Amino acid sequence: VTAPTRFSLQYSEYWRHNTGLTFGIKALLHSERSPFQHVEVYETDAFGHMMTLDGVIMITDYDEFVYHEMIAHPALCLLQDAKRALVIGGGDGGAAREALRHPSLTRLDLVEIDEAVVEAAKRFFPQLSASFGDERLKLHLVDGTAFVKEAPKGHYDFILVDSTDPVGIAEGLFTREFYEACRSLLTPRGVMVVQSESPFDPVNGHVVKDVRRLFESLFPIAETYLASTPSYPYGLWSFTLGSRSLHPLRDYDAEAAHRSPFADELRYYTPQVHTAAFALPAFVRQLLSE
């Protein structure tokens, strides 16, 4: 059966008013209302498979490498010898895949509230969910805010928060209480990274500043960095890094990062990109200082 030629299916994610990204859609591959959210997977005409949660684009085959490399490697290459990592959210497995490239890691706890995300990733994004087969990964299908209250103090070298936008189920992942709980789980050298929305976004752009402020009040070192993400609003995404002792630029060993065994496998992150990502455009510096 061939599709009729008199319609075209398009998915538009509106960033503001009627403005945003439109994807030509070949097929809706999966649609499910989990106990937590609406999980959908599309086959797009130009970005491969695409997963949305409550109608917000999470991952596309075409550009997921940017976000996942950049949420994991700056902190892990700074740490060099991280052993225990905690990933909150990121049930698609992408952030875990990047973290697990680091041979020093002996254990990665992945805490995802929604099993439906894990199952959809296993079925439609095998290049992401392959990390679930790594014996160092332990999956916990529980609420991240509950997990961090119970986890052992001073245990993790690296905590990564790969959340959805700060509304609905992810709201608790953008609070001082949650960040404080995470901080208490870090080793003395520990580093924490969270996604913090787009600085170009007139609606959610305040998150860049809000998270930075919270991190500055909780960590001696707090920095914001950026990456180019075509399928996310405005094409530019921010991450906030909090650290108990290591500075992401002053304590970064570019030579060691160059020598990492997986350096040739990455498609975005390089030691030069590491340093460059922390160079903020003037309007972002302005936003952070307001």
Place this chain on the structure above:
Amino acid sequence: VTAPTRFSLQYSEYWRHNTGLTFGIKALLHSERSPFQHVEVYETDAFGHMMTLDGVIMITDYDEFVYHEMIAHPALCLLQDAKRALVIGGGDGGAAREALRHPSLTRLDLVEIDEAVVEAAKRFFPQLSASFGDERLKLHLVDGTAFVKEAPKGHYDFILVDSTDPVGIAEGLFTREFYEACRSLLTPRGVMVVQSESPFDPVNGHVVKDVRRLFESLFPIAETYLASTPSYPYGLWSFTLGSRSLHPLRDYDAEAAHRSPFADELRYYTPQVHTAAFALPAFVRQLLSE
């Protein structure tokens, strides 16, 4: 008269297949078939005024600062004391506005083939076209490829090519012949910068490589740099810099750039951003080395 509520007007620019950016439109302010192209100006719901040429987005109020700052300041801050500049294309005045911030400039020749672009900019983008009031600017309403054949050799410290995509009238602005002619107009210290499309673009991404190759064959120093442009395809844009003697990183004086009288007025470019812009993601380095 209020608009009826049963329709919404949207402009979609498709990057590939049915995928691209969609803008909610409040009004079509201007539509004109000039001798060269279709010039339109829209009032968008989220990006202010927007100009399109033959249906391709050129400028929006919201993010024009990124492209215009980044096509002008890296080379001019490298040169520090550029006196004579040539801008090919850029009839909207945005690139000229940024170049003219440099007090060392005594003359800027702006060569735009299409007067309709200049007139539309004057009417709908006064913050761009204000540069036309600068007595150092001389407007030439002629074909750029013809202008560079006639212009005096060794005359310009800086040549900037702010063209449309390499199809139709702009095709001649992406050729070896044109670049050779431009090179002959440069002073011994001269620097040339051209826009060279998005490296994320599977269709036009080869331009990043093609221009770099041509520049490498024509200049002892050829480098590619990037900036985040929300309204351009894939949100990441490339520029190629060719230089007869100055290297954009090794010969760049960040301290001098910090002290420039207009440093506080810029919204994207900073000395840190200058250096960071040349740090290419791994996939871009790969694209350039293929």
